[in-house]
Amino acid sequence: MCLGIPGQIVALTDPERMLALAEISGVRREVNVAPVASGPLEDLVGKWILIHVGFAMALIDEDEAAATLQALRELGEAQAELDAMAAGDAALEGGQ
Amino acid sequence: MALKDERVTLAHGGGGRAMRDLIEDVFTSVFRPDGMEDQARLQAAALAEPGARLAFTTDSFVVDPVEFPGGDIGTLAVCGTVNDLAVGGAKPLWISAAFIIEEGVEVALLRRIVASMAAEADKAGVKIVTGDTKVVERGGADGVFVTTSGVGVIPPGRDLRAMNIRPGDVAIVNGVLGDHGAAILAARGEMALSAEIASDCQGLGHLMEAVLVTAPGARAARDATRGGVAAVLNEMAEAAGVAIEIEEDALPIRAEVRGMCEILGLDPLYLANEGTLVLFVPEAQAEAALQAMRGTEAGRGAVAIGRAVAGAPGRVSLRSAFGGSRIVDMLVGEQLPRIC
Amino acid sequence: MRFAEEFRDPKAARALLAQIAGVADEIGATREAPVRIMEICGGHTHAIFRYGLDKLVHEGIEFIHGPGCPVCVLPMKRVDECIEIAEKDGVIFTTFGDAMRVPGTRGSLMQAKAAGADIRMVYSPLDALELARRNPDREVVFFGLGFETTTPSTALSIQAAAREGLANFSVFCTHITVPPPIRALLDDPHMVLDGFVGPGHVSMVIGTHPFDFIADDYGKPVVVAGFEPLDLLQSVLMVLRQIGEGRAEVENQYARVVPEHGNPVSLAAITDVYETRPSFEWRGLGEIEESGLRIRDRYRAFDAEAKFGIGYGAVAAEELAEGCACGAVMAGRAKPVECPHFGRGCTPDDPLGALMVSSEGACAAYYRYGGARAAAE
Numbered sequence: 001m002c003l004g005i006p007g008q009i010v011a012l013t014d015p016e017r018m019l020a021l022a023e024i025s026g027v028r029r030e031v032n033v034a035p036v037a038s039g040p041l042e043d044l045v046g047k048w049i050l051i052h053v054g055f056a057m058a059l060i061d062e063d064e065a066a067a068t069l070q071a072l073r074e075l076g077e078a079q080a081e082l083d084a085m086a087a088g089d090a091a092l093e094g095g096q
Numbered sequence: 097m098a099l100k101d102e103r104v105t106l107a108h109g110g111g112g113r114a115m116r117d118l119i120e121d122v123f124t125s126v127f128r129p130d131g132m133e134d135q136a137r138l139q140a141a142a143l144a145e146p147g148a149r150l151a152f153t154t155d156s157f158v159v160d161p162v163e164f165p166g167g168d169i170g171t172l173a174v175c176g177t178v179n180d181l182a183v184g185g186a187k188p189l190w191i192s193a194a195f196i197i198e199e200g201v202e203v204a205l206l207r208r209i210v211a212s213m214a215a216e217a218d219k220a221g222v223k224i225v226t227g228d229t230k231v232v233e234r235g236g237a238d239g240v241f242v243t244t245s246g247v248g249v250i251p252p253g254r255d256l257r258a259m260n261i262r263p264g265d266v267a268i269v270n271g272v273l274g275d276h277g278a279a280i281l282a283a284r285g286e287m288a289l290s291a292e293i294a295s296d297c298q299g300l301g302h303l304m305e306a307v308l309v310t311a312p313g314a315r316a317a318r319d320a321t322r323g324g325v326a327a328v329l330n331e332m333a334e335a336a337g338v339a340i341e342i343e344e345d346a347l348p349i350r351a352e353v354r355g356m357c358e359i360l361g362l363d364p365l366y367l368a369n370e371g372t373l374v375l376f377v378p379e380a381q382a383e384a385a386l387q388a389m390r391g392t393e394a395g396r397g398a399v400a401i402g403r404a405v406a407g408a409p410g411r412v413s414l415r416s417a418f419g420g421s422r423i424v425d426m427l428v429g430e431q432l433p434r435i436c
Numbered sequence: 437m438r439f440a441e442e443f444r445d446p447k448a449a450r451a452l453l454a455q456i457a458g459v460a461d462e463i464g465a466t467r468e469a470p471v472r473i474m475e476i477c478g479g480h481t482h483a484i485f486r487y488g489l490d491k492l493v494h495e496g497i498e499f500i501h502g503p504g505c506p507v508c509v510l511p512m513k514r515v516d517e518c519i520e521i522a523e524k525d526g527v528i529f530t531t532f533g534d535a536m537r538v539p540g541t542r543g544s545l546m547q548a549k550a551a552g553a554d555i556r557m558v559y560s561p562l563d564a565l566e567l568a569r570r571n572p573d574r575e576v577v578f579f580g581l582g583f584e585t586t587t588p589s590t591a592l593s594i595q596a597a598a599r600e601g602l603a604n605f606s607v608f609c610t611h612i613t614v615p616p617p618i619r620a621l622l623d624d625p626h627m628v629l630d631g632f633v634g635p636g637h638v639s640m641v642i643g644t645h646p647f648d649f650i651a652d653d654y655g656k657p658v659v660v661a662g663f664e665p666l667d668l669l670q671s672v673l674m675v676l677r678q679i680g681e682g683r684a685e686v687e688n689q690y691a692r693v694v695p696e697h698g699n700p701v702s703l704a705a706i707t708d709v710y711e712t713r714p715s716f717e718w719r720g721l722g723e724i725e726e727s728g729l730r731i732r733d734r735y736r737a738f739d740a741e742a743k744f745g746i747g748y749g750a751v752a753a754e755e756l757a758e759g760c761a762c763g764a765v766m767a768g769r770a771k772p773v774e775c776p777h778f779g780r781g782c783t784p785d786d787p788l789g790a791l792m793v794s795s796e797g798a799c800a801a802y803y804r805y806g807g808a809r810a811a812a813e
Binding site: 003005025030034035036048050054055057058061062064065068073076078079083 | 442450532560563637663666692701702
Binding site: 286287288289358359360416417418419420421422423425428429432433434435436 | 534536560563
């Protein structure tokens with residue numbers, strides 16, 4: 001349900017109608033930014049948003065994203081160490 | 097006589113002087129067939145080599161819009177027919193072209209289409225030898241429809257059929273996937289998306305010849321048009337009674353095509369291509385086939401995307417980067433954009 | 437950062453899978469006695485199948501695919517009503533592509549289009565508004581379909597039409613809300629669920645609190661999740677940890693997009709334009725109280741129900757094909773392959789039940805991504 005795609009606002013197109021141009025992997029589409037327009041519209045340019053059916057439904061919180069990724073990365077590294085240890089154990093056992 | 101009208105009218109289909117002017121000025125002056133009879137009379141010598149076989153194919157082309165980034169309906173019509181012959185191992189020789197034209201179509205548009213066809217035919221080394229035009233009332237067709245048939249010759253001993261594929265064979269594509277489908281979606285404008293994506297529309301005759309010289313053991317090839325790479329892989333797996341596994345990470349897909357697919361909820365594996373083929377080749381000749389492809393204009397982006405394996409006959413599966421896999425089935429109808 | 441590919445890293449996925457396996461073992465989850473986690477949202481179902489997550493996680497974890505696919509639960513009668521409007525003189529009927537193939541009792545919108553109705557697929561209600569501006573002599577109707585994620589877009593479009601005085605634009609409102617069917621599932625005495633992966637994009641609009649009742653009233657953990665594979669795996673791990681620690685809370689894995697209290701502009705637009713219907717029918721689940729929205733009187737001029745005199749009339753529950761297991765599948769009591777019609781009388785080409793209709797329906801996803809072949813083998 002509810003396909004939502006991250007995109008970046010690159011320009012305002014029709015401030016009166018709350019319309020801006022968003023870019024998603026090199027594809028551009030006009031989107032309505034009303035849901036994320038809490039301050040001056042110009043401030044939105046450069047911001048990352050979550051787009052659903054042509055509306056910017058949320059601003060992406062870059063700090064939260066970074067925090068989630070950092071936690072995932074640490075998890076990955078910890079696991080890699082565990083794997084390495086397990087591999088070492090297996091090698092030792094294999095050698096006996 | 098030179099055609100002065102700016103637009104095609106029903107008079108141009110009426111069998112009189114107007115029709116003759118249209119045909120001579122717009123079509124035959126460019127295609128230059130040998131003679132103006134109701135049939136092409138061709139030398140059979142090209143076909144006469146013992147053991148050679150005749151390849152014969154036909155295809156109709158409708159596309160909206162008729163002109164799009166990377167080509168037009170004429171490019172499509174010639175490339176499509178050339179490719180149908182080429183992937184079967186045939187050397188394309190002759191093409192027929194029939195046009196159904198809606199009244200009101202600009203003559204200048206017809207001239208552009210014809211020029212595209214002549215240029216593609218030149219590139220592919222084929223000759224457009226016969227043809228036909230009909231004009232229908234407004235609403236009876238959508239702009240221009242083109243039907244092309246092609247004749248080619250398959251040299252003795254060459255046998256490229258999907259049923260030849262064996263477990264272990266490597267699947268190769270000649271370049272990025274989905275460009276045509278994405279380009280048409282963008283060009284139609286219905287979804288109000290803009291992106292710099294051009295159709296991959298191109299002839300594959302020279303590429304196939306190069307491959308078959310360096311990798312003569314190549315088993316089978318198909319051009320991945322409607323239904324995309326997913327559809328041809330399914331057809332090939334079914335015909336050969338093998339399973340096919342492809343690697344998600346290996347699939348060459350442009351960022352813009354990916355972006356468009358994400359926005360509209362489409363799967364690029366099912367997007368149409370018009371100059372992209374899937375080739376199966378024994379592993380020992382895979383590298384040679386890749387190198388041969390990369391040496392041709394149409395094959396610079398050639399990569400291996402997977403292989404045939406022993407397994408449930410007809411099953412195509414795709415492995416994701418972290419080991420998960422899913423079935424890549426045939427679609428029921430065409431892909432529709434979705435929001436959920 | 438693009439906020440997508442970064443969340444598909446295989447190394448982190450392996451780590452998450454190992455941790456999931458560890459916790460699953462700790463809490464004694466086995467293939468015979470699995471932990472059943474419902475992903476409410478069809479988008480999550482799609483991602484699970486697309487990345488093969490169901491086969492990668494510990495065998496003691498079973499995903500139950502929830503009712504969160506607005507296309508699957510669209511009643512046949514509503515499709516009939518769409519067609520009735522679309523066939524009227526002068527109407528341009530616009531819809532998301534999703535709804536085109538959903539069968540009504542007399543065919544789909546796709547078939548109605550083939551028969552001559554002017555039905556157009558659009559990406560956004562904004563595109564329908566634009567069509568209305570460009571075609572002042574035509575009536576442009578937008579089929580407002582979807583959950584809380586989509587509802588603000590049609591509410592904002594109706595507000596825009598009202599501001600512009602765009603009298604030839606209207607919305608055929610079929611918006612529905614997520615919490616009521618979840619409560620209905622939890623009230624089912626045969627309910628077998630142990631926890632929930634909550635709908636990320638619905639929550640981006642309504643916040644996480646509307647799901648508090650799942651934890652508070654029913655004692656089940658909920659983790660609101662994003663849609664990339666790492667998001668889903670991390671959320672599953674969070675649900676398992678809650679189970680292991682005996683907690684039942686609403687946690688937010690998707691904090692980069694989901695604010696605790698949702699989006700104020702969207703919520704205000706929904707309240708301004710829509711009100712709750714007494715009840716609405718969900719295909720496969722039946723009538724559910726206060727689960728649908730309709731357009732308030734003050735925006736009556738933009739309400740296609742009023743404009744064309746086609747209201748939502750609750751009819752007797754739709755006749756389901758005999759033995760159709762959609763309800764049981766949605767409640768987690770049956771798997772798609774256990775339905776007598778699955779892959780036989782009911783396929784994506786010719787769906788009988790709700791869950792085969794959309795590519796996000798559990799049955800269609802099962803069929804498309806391997807269940808059908810696996811069942812046949």
